[in-house]
Amino acid sequence: MDTLKKFSKIALAAVVAVGMASCTEEKGGDGGSKPTSNVIVSGLISSNTTWSSDNIYQLAGRVVVDENVTLTIEPGTIIKGQTETGSLASVLIISRGGKIDAEGTAANPIIFTSLDDNIEKGQRVGTNLSRTQNELWGGLIILGKAPISAENGDTETNIEGLPANEPYGLYGGTDVNDNSGTLKYVSVRHGGTTIGEGNEINGITFGGVGAGTVVDQVEVYATLDDGIECFGGSVNINNALIYFQGDDGVDLDMNYSGTFTNFAVIHGDGIGTDEGLEIDGPENSTYTNGMFSLVNGTVTALGNDGSPADLKSKAQGTITNVKFSYPDGATLKVRASYQNDCADSKTDAFTHLTDATPTLVIAGSEFDGGVSVYTGSTDNNDVDCTVPAVDQTAAEAVVVSTTATGADMSVWSWTCASERGEL
Numbered sequence: 001m002d003t004l005k006k007f008s009k010i011a012l013a014a015v016v017a018v019g020m021a022s023c024t025e026e027k028g029g030d031g032g033s034k035p036t037s038n039v040i041v042s043g044l045i046s047s048n049t050t051w052s053s054d055n056i057y058q059l060a061g062r063v064v065v066d067e068n069v070t071l072t073i074e075p076g077t078i079i080k081g082q083t084e085t086g087s088l089a090s091v092l093i094i095s096r097g098g099k100i101d102a103e104g105t106a107a108n109p110i111i112f113t114s115l116d117d118n119i120e121k122g123q124r125v126g127t128n129l130s131r132t133q134n135e136l137w138g139g140l141i142i143l144g145k146a147p148i149s150a151e152n153g154d155t156e157t158n159i160e161g162l163p164a165n166e167p168y169g170l171y172g173g174t175d176v177n178d179n180s181g182t183l184k185y186v187s188v189r190h191g192g193t194t195i196g197e198g199n200e201i202n203g204i205t206f207g208g209v210g211a212g213t214v215v216d217q218v219e220v221y222a223t224l225d226d227g228i229e230c231f232g233g234s235v236n237i238n239n240a241l242i243y244f245q246g247d248d249g250v251d252l253d254m255n256y257s258g259t260f261t262n263f264a265v266i267h268g269d270g271i272g273t274d275e276g277l278e279i280d281g282p283e284n285s286t287y288t289n290g291m292f293s294l295v296n297g298t299v300t301a302l303g304n305d306g307s308p309a310d311l312k313s314k315a316q317g318t319i320t321n322v323k324f325s326y327p328d329g330a331t332l333k334v335r336a337s338y339q340n341d342c343a344d345s346k347t348d349a350f351t352h353l354t355d356a357t358p359t360l361v362i363a364g365s366e367f368d369g370g371v372s373v374y375t376g377s378t379d380n381n382d383v384d385c386t387v388p389a390v391d392q393t394a395a396e397a398v399v400v401s402t403t404a405t406g407a408d409m410s411v412w413s414w415t416c417a418s419e420r421g422e423l
Contacts (some may be wrong), residue, residue, distance in 0.1 A: 001320075003304025005291065007208045008391040009276075009414055010164055015018055019167070020292075020413075022247065029045070030177070031110050031385040032180055032328075038055070038056045038057065038058035039051075039055045039056070039057050039058065040057075040058045040060050041057050041058065041060065041063050041188075042059075042060040042061055042063060042081045043061075043062075043063065043064070044064050044066055045063065045064065045065045045066060045069060045071055045377045046066045046069060047069060048069055048070050048071075048072070049069070049070075049071050049072070049088060050071075050073075050074065051071070051072070051074065051077050051079070051199065052074050052077065053074045053075060053076035053078075053108070053121070054121075054244040055077070055121075056078045056079075056080060056084060056121060057077065057078070057079045057080070057354035058079075058080050058081075058420065059079060059080070059081045059082060059091070059092060059137070059157045060082050060091055060113060061082070061088065061092060062090070062091050062093060062162070062262045063090070063091070063093065064093045064095055064168045065093065065094045065095060065098040065099070065100065066094055066095060066098055066168075067096060067098050067159060067211070068097055068098070069085075069098050070098070070099040070100070070101055070181065071094070071098070071101070071102075072101040072311045073098070073100070073101065073102040073103075073104075073110050073121060073229075074103045074110075074333075075078035075103065075104045075105045075108035075109075075110065076104065076105075076108035076183070077104075077110050077111075078107070078110075078111045078113070078119060078120075078121060079092070079110075079111070079112045079113070079222070080112075080114060080115045080117065080137075081112070081113070081114055081115060081136070081138055081191065082115050082217065083114055083115050083116050083136050083137060084096045084136065084137070085135055085193045085194075086193060086194065086195055087163070087195055087287040089138035089193040089201060089226050089310070090137045090138050091137075091138030091139055091140070091161070091162075091201055092112070092139075092140050092141070093141045093142075093143070093169075094141070094142040094143060094156045095143055095164070095170075096143045096144055096145055096170055096171050096173070096176070096208070097145070097167045098143075098180070098322060099180055099181035100142065100180065100181040100182070100183065101181050101182050102181070102182060102183050102184070102186050103182055103184045103185070103372070104184055104185030104186055104217075105184075105185055106185060106217075106413070106414040107414070108185075108186065108242045109124065109185040109186065109187050109414055109415075110186045111124070111186075111187050111189065112139075112140060112186070112187065112188045112189065112191070113126070113187075113188075113189040113191075114136035114137045114190040114191065115128070115136075115137070116128075116136050116190070116388055117129050117136075117189065117190060121259075122323065123365060124281070124414075124416070124419055125416050125420060127274075129189075129190055129222070129414075130222070131185070131221065131222045131243065131268070131417075131422065132222065132244065132268075132270060132271050133190055133222055134190055134191065134192050134222045134223050134224040134244075134246055134271065135191070135192055135193050135194075135246075136190045136191065137190070137191045137193075137267075138191055138192070138193055138201040138207070139161075139188060139191040139193075139201045139202055139203050139204060139205065139223065140188055140203070140204045140279070141159060141161065141162070141201070141204075141205045141207070142180050142181075142183075142204070142205070142206050142207070142209055142213070142233040142413070143159060143169070143170070143171035143175075143180070143207045143208060144171060144173070144175075144178045144180045144206075144208045144209040144210050144225040144233060144235075145171075145172070145173030145174070145178040145208060145210060146172070146173060146175055146176055146178045146208045146209060146210035146211070146215065146232065146233040146234045146235070146289040147172065147173065147174060147176060147208070147232060147233070147234070147255075147257075147286075147289070148171065148172040148207075148231060148232025148233065148254040148255070148286075149209045149232060149254045149255040149281075149282035149283050149284060149286050149287040149288060150172065150223060150231075150232070150254055150283055150284070150286070151283045151284060152336070153284040153285045153286050153382070154172070154284070154286070155172050155173065155174070155286050155287070156169075156170055156171065156172035156173060156208070157170070157171070157172060157233065158170055159171055159205065159207040159300055160195075160199045160205075160231075161193075161195055161199060161201035161202075161205065162286070163198055165371075166360060167337060170206035170322045171208035171209075171231065171233075172207070172208040172232060173208060175210055176208050176210055176211055176234050176257075176396075177211050177212045177234075178208075178209070178210025178211075178212055178213070178402075179212030179213055180209050180210065180212075180213040180235075181212060181213060181214075182213070182215075183204075183213075183215045183216070183218055184214065184215075184216050184217055184361075185216070185217045185414060186206055186216075186217070186218050186219070187218070187220075187221060187415060187416055188218070188219070188220050188221070189210045189219075189220075189221040189222055189416055190222050190223075191203055191223050191224070191275075192215070192219070192223035192224030192225040192245075192246060193224055193225070194224065194225065196404040200224070200226070201225065202220075202223065202227065202228065202229045202251070203220030203221075203223035203225075203226065203227050203228060203231050203242070203245065204218065204220055204227070204228045204229075205228075205231070205232065206228070206229070206230045206231065206235055207231045207232070207398070208231065208232050208233045209230070209233040209234075209235040210233060210234055210235060211234040211235060211236060211258065213235045215235055215236065215237045215238065215240070216237075216238040216239055217238070217239045217411070217414070218237070218239070218240050218241070218418060219240075219241045219242075219243065219412065219415040219417065220240075220241070220242045220243070220244045220245065221244065221390065221415070221417055222243070222244050223242075223244075223245050223310075223382070224246040224247075224271075225245070225246055225247045225248075225305045226245060226247050226249070226250075226251040227242030227243075227245040227248070227251075227265065228240060228242060228249075228250055228251070229248075229250075229251040229252075229253065229406075230251070230253065230256040230258065231253050231254045231256070232251050232253070232254035232255055232256055232287070232290075233256060233257070233258065234256075234257045234290070235258045236256045236258045236259045236260075236261070237258065237259070237260045237261070237263070238256030238260075238261045238262060239261075239262050239263070239411050239412070240260060240262075240263040240264075241263070241264050241266075241269075241332055241412045241415055241417065242263075242264070242265045242267075243264075243266050243415075243416075243417040243423075244266065244267055244268055244271060244272075244273075245265070245267055245273060246273060247269045247271045247272065247273065247274045247275075247278045248274050248275045248277070248278040249265025249267060249275070249277060249299065250263065250275070250276070250277050250278075250294070251275075251277075251278045251279075251370075252277075252278070252280065252315075252317075253278075253283075254280070254282070254283055254294050255281055255282040255283075255287055255288065255290040255316075256290070256292050257290030257291055257292060257317075257346070258292065259292070259293040259295060260292075260293070260294045260295065260297065261295045261296060262285070262295075262296045262297070262407050262408055262411065263296070263298075263407060264296070264297065264298040264299070264300070264406075264407045264409060264412070265277070265297075265299045266298075266300050266302065266422075266423075267300075267302070267305070267306050268301065268302040268303045268305065269302070269303030269304060269305045270303075270305070271305075272305075273305045273306040273307060273388070274306055274307075275306060275307055275308070275310045276299035276300075276301070276306065276307070276309055276324065277294070277299060277308070277309035277310070277311075278307045278309070278310045278312065278343055279292065279309070279311050279312060279315040279317070280312045280314065280315060281313060281314030281315045281316045281349070281352075281374075282314055283313075283409070289327050291316050291317040291318070291359060292316075292317030292318070293317055293318050293320070293412070294317070294320070294322060294414070295318075295320045295321060295322075296320075296321050296322070296405070296406065296407055297319075297321070297322040297323070297406060297407050298323050298325075298407040298409065298410070299322060299323070299324045300323075300324075301325070301326045301327065301328075301330070303327070304327060304328045306326075306330070307326070307330040307331065307332075307333065308324040308326055308330055308331070308332050308367060308369070309324070309332045309333065310333045310335070310393045311333065311334045311335065311349040311360065312330070312335050312349060313348065313349070314347060314348055314349060314352065315335075315349040315352065315360055315393055316352045316359040316360050317359075317360065317361075317363045318360075318362075318363065319361070319362045319363070319365055320361075320363050320364050320365065321364045321365060321404050321405060321406065322365045322406065323365070323366045323367075323404040323405070323406030324365070324366065324367035324368065324406060325368065325406075326367075326368050326369060327366045327368075328369075329369035330368075330369050330372045331367075331369040331370050331371055331372040332348050332362070332367055332370070332372070332399065333371075333372055333373075333374055334349050334353055334360075334371060334373050334374070334395055335348055335349045335350065335373075335374060335375065335376070336348050336349070336350035336351075336373050336375045336387055336391060337350075337375060337377055337385075338375065338379045338385040339379045339380050340380070341379065341381060341383055342379050342380065342383055342385035342411075344378075345391070350373055350391060350395065351372075353395060353398060353399070354394045354398060358398065362398075362399050363403060364404060365401070365402065365404050366402060366403055366404035366406075367403050368401075370396065370399075371395050371396060371399040372389060372392070373387045373391050373392050373395045373397075373417045375387055409423055
């Protein structure tokens with residue numbers, strides 16, 4: 001556990017700093033009232049720990065589960081992050097080599113939310129926060145030892161949203177089947193924050209998380225930045241609902257090679273929402289063969305903000321039976337790059353899509369606005385390139401809308417969005 005000694009000294013010199021903060025009141029057996037207190041948690045968790053549904057846990061700043069340590073969270077437990085933003089935001093971090101065992105149930109989900117949320121023990125939703133209220137705390141970050149393709153050929157790097165010099169922020173490795181634990185029936189609400197340009201905390205962040213990790217039935221509700229972002233890794237994610245994210249719904253980076261099965265992204269106006277899906281491939285020369293799969297999805301805008309998908313730098317993988325619904329006919333975007341005075345295509349999402357043996361495939365999917373090829377870059381000679389009409393035509397020939405069933409929305413009856421009648 002030497003890698004986190006630095007952090008343990010900084011974070012209140014605490015393994016788990018436990019305090020009592022009067023939060024709400026509940027009725028006692030004699031008809032009177034008694035204070036309900038939160039268990040305040042801060043700093044490093046350095047031994048196996050269980051959080052009970054008998055308590056509400058209050059995250060005070062960064063809480064880190066050390067390597068070789070498991071944090072177990074009982075069904076029905078509520079965790080509230082203190083209301084801070086930026087670098088002071090509360091966040092739960094499962095460090096590389098640590099584990100989280102958070103197995104809720106449909107009747108008793110595990111809920112991460114803001115201290116501002118008036119939800120109480122035994123409840124599944126509060127009443128005072130709406131789907132547009134985000135950035136009230138940080139989020140959940142899980143880090144592992146699975147392969148990534150980071151900038152400059154790095155096989156490991158530091159996760160965004162945390163100080164770059166802290167060892168507990170490292171992720172990546174060589175173990176495709178690395179196991180960071182279990183998330184089942186977990187809802188993350190009203191979080192997300194911006195640390196700096198291109199440096200944010202998402203609803204749920206997976207960094208180099210391996211296929212040995214179980215993720216099934218998760219909800220991200222009202223987050224400032226991305227709903228779920230995967231930086232490389234191979235974790236498979238089943239039954240994921242992202243509802244009203246401020247940036248992208250599902251964001252895949254560094255050659256994520258797992259599978260999302262049965263997922264939905266539902267976003268709306270007024271919160272800075274961007275893409276339903278944003279997907280990048282490898283960033284450099286390491287781990288270039290991994291490919292993502294997105295299967296049985298629904299991506300929907302409840303307004304005119306945002307667009308269905310942006311298949312960006314060297315994106316490679318498969319999108320199957322995904323139903324995109326956008327009232328203004330927004331297009332699926334595919335990035336192209338050029339060289340030799342814009343005469344020749346360079347390897348990018350467009351070439352992966354249109355090669356004779358494509359490594360980017362959109363099949364059995366339905367969308368309103370077609371596909372558009374774009375380039376925001378210049379070629380080797382700093383010449384601004386315009387996408388040739390022949391390339392736009394080539395993309396349209398292989399990306400054809402058809403009837404799709406999309407996600408099975410009935411599996412999310414347990415979620416905050418469903419409880420509030422928003423699905």
